[in-house]
Amino acid sequence: MQIRARLGISADGYVTTPNGWPAQTADPAFASGQSHGIREFLADCEAALMGRTTFEPALTNSRWPWPDLDVFVLGSRRPEGTPDHVTTDSDPVRLLEKVRAANRGGDVHLIGGPRTIGTFHALGALDRLELVVVPMLFGGGMRLTPALSPDADLTFLSQRALPGGSVEIVYSCTGSREDLPDKPASQR
């Protein structure tokens, strides 16, 4: 199992638009059906992990966004209307244990937002940071940093041009795994 954060990001470094929407949703290619590589990415994933702020809009969506994934949410309270099959916890270490206990060998999509990615990175649990740079300038919005520290210890793994003008960049988070005493070798 790998924990993989994957985020859209504008060319000037914002992961949300100025009004808080994930960066890739502002890309005109998104409206015309471009998936920004998410389908291939999700083929390796069995679970979605996110913060409460990122999760809550799904409760009023007409369509459940993660029909094929186990869903885990970090937050101090369980939002009203959360389906029974969603696991919530206020403690990131405990939530991580639940994610690992449920894991059947697939990867975990760490959806975000920045605060939750920063939390799991600080715990040494983030294996991959995957950025999809959309060809847009926002001039404002949320940044991945400072929640994700500048000494993130990223190692470049791959890049890929996506249809529609975006570029996918994948880093491994090298400081993350070996020093985690509670992580079984089979899950590193």
Ligand SMILES: NC(=O)c1ccc[n+]([C@@H]2O[C@H](COP(=O)([O-])OP(=O)(O)OC[C@H]3O[C@@H](n4cnc5c(N)ncnc54)[C@H](OP(=O)(O)O)[C@@H]3O)[C@@H](O)[C@H]2O)c1
């Ligand atoms: N560009 C992209 O691909 C992308 C992807 C996902 C999200 N986003 C954007 O990111 C924004 C939300 O990001 P965000 O960072 O504000 O929120 P977030 O990470 O989604 O959720 C934050 C919440 O998670 C819980 N949490 C986080 N760290 C914790 C910790 N250490 N201990 C306990 N609880 C913790 C807290 O819940 P409680 O308040 O309940 O305690 C906190 O308020 C949205 O605008 C969304 O659109 C962008």
